[in-house]
Amino acid sequence: MVKDIKISERMSSLPKNNFSIMAQLKKKLLLEGWNFIDLSAGITDLKPAQHILEKLAAYSLNPELHTYSVKFDIVELYESVRYFFQCEFNVDIKTLGYLTTLGSKEAISHIHSALINENDIVLVPELHYPFYSLSAQYYNAEVYAYDLDEQYHPVLHTIPKHILDRAKVLWINYPHNPTGAIINDEAIRSVVDFCKQYNIFLCADMAYSHIDFVFEKSASILNYYHQYSNMIEMHTLSKNFSLPGWRLAFVLGNPEIIRVVAESKLLFDTGAFMVTQKAAAYAIQNYKNIIPKVRGEYEYRSRYMYKKLSELGYNVSEPKGTYFLWIKVPDGHTGRSYAQYLLETKKILVLDGAMFGPKGKSFVRLALTEPVSVLEEVIHKMGTSTTSHR
Numbered sequence: 001m002v003k004d005i006k007i008s009e010r011m012s013s014l015p016k017n018n019f020s021i022m023a024q025l026k027k028k029l030l031l032e033g034w035n036f037i038d039l040s041a042g043i044t045d046l047k048p049a050q051h052i053l054e055k056l057a058a059y060s061l062n063p064e065l066h067t068y069s070v071k072f073d074i075v076e077l078y079e080s081v082r083y084f085f086q087c088e089f090n091v092d093i094k095t096l097g098y099l100t101t102l103g104s105k106e107a108i109s110h111i112h113s114a115l116i117n118e119n120d121i122v123l124v125p126e127l128h129y130p131f132y133s134l135s136a137q138y139y140n141a142e143v144y145a146y147d148l149d150e151q152y153h154p155v156l157h158t159i160p161k162h163i164l165d166r167a168k169v170l171w172i173n174y175p176h177n178p179t180g181a182i183i184n185d186e187a188i189r190s191v192v193d194f195c196k197q198y199n200i201f202l203c204a205d206m207a208y209s210h211i212d213f214v215f216e217k218s219a220s221i222l223n224y225y226h227q228y229s230n231m232i233e234m235h236t237l238s239k240n241f242s243l244p245g246w247r248l249a250f251v252l253g254n255p256e257i258i259r260v261v262a263e264s265k266l267l268f269d270t271g272a273f274m275v276t277q278k279a280a281a282y283a284i285q286n287y288k289n290i291i292p293k294v295r296g297e298y299e300y301r302s303r304y305m306y307k308k309l310s311e312l313g314y315n316v317s318e319p320k321g322t323y324f325l326w327i328k329v330p331d332g333h334t335g336r337s338y339a340q341y342l343l344e345t346k347k348i349l350v351l352d353g354a355m356f357g358p359k360g361k362s363f364v365r366l367a368l369t370e371p372v373s374v375l376e377e378v379i380h381k382m383g384t385s386t387t388s389h390r
């Protein structure tokens, strides 16, 4: 009987999700017994500190915390986010909308759900985390990829007028996945001004906010909230705190839109586990002991890899944040063929830059989510007998 049931057009018409294809490839390689260094997915290898694990364990023993968290946000978490924002961004969040989500990936979807009608346009950077565009298409929006300049900053004045007329949402993400670029406050301000001028809802994905090797943290759009309130900013514990499995993120911004984001979420989910919310409150209160170590480790790895690969003659964008290296592939290769070459001959799995948009087709992305000892091996492998490929 199952054969008569067709899957929904909503799902079948979605463009292919390269990340799930990649996950399948990895599974296949592992089943076939391949031994490879995995620099593909960008899942941090850094482990939580013992005191955080102990807090989590202690909270898990409280039976009261094992029920539905129907109100979504527990007070301690909200208060620790408030403290974090005051100290780090000089923003008082008390008048803003606030919502805890199951990671920022979930938030992207509910933000679109709250805002998008069929045929609205969602503006994304020409190189972007693919779930902005996939999720927009899921809600039947059109996606327009705006240009980035040589620093990978938004170039918005080239967006045609007829696109701006239908544009509803604009995404930015700094420090930037996949290039490792960062942005300064002035550039952020001009994005806010642009969105205000054209009445576009601004969404800032701050997943790597504190993995910034120049300013230590990225500027927050919420500093301009009093000038333009059509904005939401997303933060997650996955990267700065190296806690991706906890599935905890939060969004802040326009209260009316966040109320609808919460309604959309309620259709799918009943709130994050209160044990992780409590432990997250503790982690955020103690961020000064956690974030600098995470940033320090990735900065070290990034600088090491940038130096070594540049010395070997690779064309690497200087990493200024995140834990990604963005490398232009040698002439004669595409990102795809080079990723295949690295896998087959060097047993190193990296991502084809085209997974982040067509402009990435001559690049590969390396996620530096392995310890330095493994990265040394990568350098050794990439430094030998590749002359015909560089």
Ligand SMILES: Cc1ncc(COP(=O)(O)O)c(C=O)c1O
Binding pocket: 042, 102, 103, 104, 105, 106, 129, 173, 177, 205, 207, 236, 237, 238, 244, 248, 249
């Ligand atoms: C730019 C960016 N945004 C959001 C996410 C999703 O993070 P999470 O759902 O774990 O919060 C990722 C994960 O790789 C990312 O790179």
